[in-house]
Amino acid sequence: MTMIDPPPKTLTAPTRTTGEHRSYSQLSAYERCPYAYYLTRMRDDIEERPDAWRPHGTALHAAAEFWERSGRTASRTAVEEKFTEVYKAEINAELERVPNLDYWAWSGGIKAEDDIPRRLALGLAQVGYYIDYYGLNPDQQPWTTPEGEPAIEHRLEVDLGGVRVVAIVDMILSHPKHGIIVRDNKISNPPAGSHQLCVYAVVTNEVYGTAIDLGDYWVGKKGKPGRIRHLAGRSGEQCTPDYLGNQFAKLDANIKAGNFPPNPSGTTCRSCSVNAHCPFRAI
Ligand code: SF4
Structure with missing residues (x-):
């Protein structure tokens, strides 16, 4: 990620708290552009562009x-x-x-x-x-949790790297060929990597003692799941609690420190929902 240095000195005081837990969505938004994270998640006075x-x-x-x-x-x-x-x-x-x-x-x-x-x-x-x-x-069915619940939109909470992490897993799936896997539903093209699935698998394994290391995306556009994926971190790292703990600890520290440098690029800024409010936009 290319960062602008020094970071902006004009940050208005956040109007929201930093929150009590972290999630994959926060991790991914911060990775994309920390300044966009600040505008969309820390400021109530910024009008985010809606979409359908x-x-x-x-x-x-x-x-x-x-x-x-x-x-x-x-x-x-x-x-x-x-x-x-x-x-x-x-x-x-x-x-x-x-x-x-x-x-x-x-x-x-x-x-x-x-x-x-x-x-x-x-x-x-x-x-x-x-x-x-x-x-x-x-024969592809939601896994039944030890509490007897079908694991659909299943909220799990664990400690990773000393940080409270919450994941709402679309489906923990009992698969006839692959055993227990995690599945996420997408309306359109899924991402190239499996970082999100890695977070879901690690959180599930931590809570239930399972050993999930596979996942896939069910893609609405195609009406079926994409390929089964061996789970990995953002840049292909091993998908482990230690790896994710490190990621979430860094995210938490940056958010609490108010560290929100902009990460402008044509592609990122064009699709940014707050680009109208950003002096650093690259478009
Ligand atoms: S316009 Fe670009 S630099 Fe500004 S917040 Fe959005 S993504 Fe970040």
């Missing part, structure tokens, strides 16, 4: 969870209704916050006013793909 893909992702997760928690018995119509209900609620909340659609992010050249109805239709199709995929592969 986050409501799409939230609604697909909610629909999948609803269907899984029904023991995969809920009707297709009921699952579609769940998707629509959550998607509309999320979009409406964002519209209330930022009514001007011209300020919303575009998606691959599609403006928000077209992207919002497009993603409703796309998401409903993906709900169908999800049900169809597991209908064809009924």
Whole structure:
């Protein structure tokens, strides 16, 4: 990561606390650009640019969870209704916050006013793909935790590197070929690496004493999981509690120290939801 040195001297005092736990989402956001982390997560007075893909992702997760928690018995119509209900609620909340659609992010050249109805239709199709995929592969089931719970959107909390880390794992899956793995649902292309899956696996292993070292992404765009992955850290490091503990300890220390240097690049800044508020943007 290229850092600007010295870091900005104009940081306004954060209007939010640093929080009591850390997560993969925080780790990944800080790695991308610490200054964007500060603007989006530490300041209430900065208007983040809304988009339609986050409501799409939230609604697909909610629909999948609803269907899984029904023991995969809920009707297709009921699952579609769940998707629509959550998607509309999320979009409406964002519209209330930022009514001007011209300020919303575009998606691959599609403006928000077209992207919002497009993603409703796309998401409903993906709900169908999800049900169809597991209908064809009924031997892939949510793992049952020792507490007797199906491991869906499963919240786990552990200490790594002296830091409280929380993970909400989309699914801990009992796989007929690979044993117990972690699976994350994505609406579109998954990342190249497996860092996020590594965090989920390590947290699960710490809590339950499992030995998960494989994971995959179920991809809504394709209606099926991508390749199975041997889990690794951000740059291919061994996926271990020590490795992650080190990562989370550094993140926690940087956040508590108010260390938020900008990390500008054309690609990062173009898709940054707070670039309108950033004096360091590279676009
Ligand atoms: S515009 Fe670029 S440098 Fe500024 S916060 Fe966003 S990603 Fe960071």
